[in-house]
Amino acid sequence: MTSNFVSNRLLIYILIGIVVGSAIGGFYPTVGEELYFFGRLFVQALLVLVVPLIITSMVVGVSHLGDVRKLGSVAGTTILYYFVTTAIAVIIGISLVLIIEPGVSMTPQEVPFTENLPTRDLSLWGSVQNLLESLIPENLVTAMAENQVLPLIVFFVCFGTVLTTLGSTGERVIHLFEGLNAAILKIVQLVIWAAPVGIGALIAGRLGAAGGFLGFWPELVKLGLYTLTVILGLSLQAFVVLPLILYLFGKRDPFSYARGMLAAIASAFSTASSSATIPLSLYCATKRNQVSQKAANFVIPLGATINMDGTALYEAGAAIFIAQTYGIELTFVSLLIIFVTSTLAAIGAAGIPEAGLITMLIVLEAVHLPVEGIALILTIDWLLDRFRTAVNVWGDSVGAAVVSHHIEES
């Protein structure tokens, strides 16, 4: 059995999982809700791998760079890639909502939005402080217990870098981490076979919870133009911008690369979590698409928390949509502030379901838009979250290929 045959079969099973899951959840919501249990098992199997995978892949990735000075160049290219792609996404989001104006014909929500309001400082400086604070773990065990990706990355990049300076003692430890990393990836390979059922069950469960096709249809109609605008923007980023970058700067065929990543993208769609998808993204990039471990081990986990093209596009678009529904004119300066804060809010959003909705308060506060406006888009967020998470994960995967190519060249 060739590995290509295996991967083709897996992709077909995943597609069948998506179709069957949508049909069950859409037409038989209560059955869909029952099936959700199997989806939860799949998510748990992925989540349990996140911490060991981040730890081992950071150490292996950093040590494989050879010369520690290369870390600076890899980090520079990675950050540049994150910034450029996120900026393009935000510009697409802002432009489309300004052109299509989905909020103009809407009326503002009367119900005040108080649900899940975070207690933290939402000002620009407060958000930067929060972000910087989250980089340094106060307690490593707490960071692991809470699946906090960012502090673990920072600590284990330092740890891996230090190991490379310790000569043979360090090498022995690095070998151990290489073995651990290979073992965890083998477990991911096993979990991946549960993906068709897991993905199908998650979709069935979520659609079921929304009352099936008939249940959420009225919400979809009410927010139809807004939903279409967001999906159009995400599609431009996913099908035009990112493939072009992949082709030009990663020297890859976008079609075959996307095929190799499909299991990860489908799981991002069904789990709505970039963090939970890290194991599959890493596996698909390195094993299916042969992206070098040096690049993928670094770019994918970091990207899962700070590189969110889909979320950034959504945050900017949604803020302007809310302004339109309230009939608030936005000046050019306000648009600039939305540009900056949406990027920041996407960086600050955790890779978990609907995190972007909460960090969107940063954007709304910065341009003094009513936070109650969030109530308007709350009902459809679970659906749009899936699309934006899929784009987030696709953006990280493209970044891994671009950085991998950069490392080969230099």
Ligand code: ASP
């Ligand atoms: N669910 C998204 C992710 O995990 C974050 C968000 O936009 O809510 O990437």
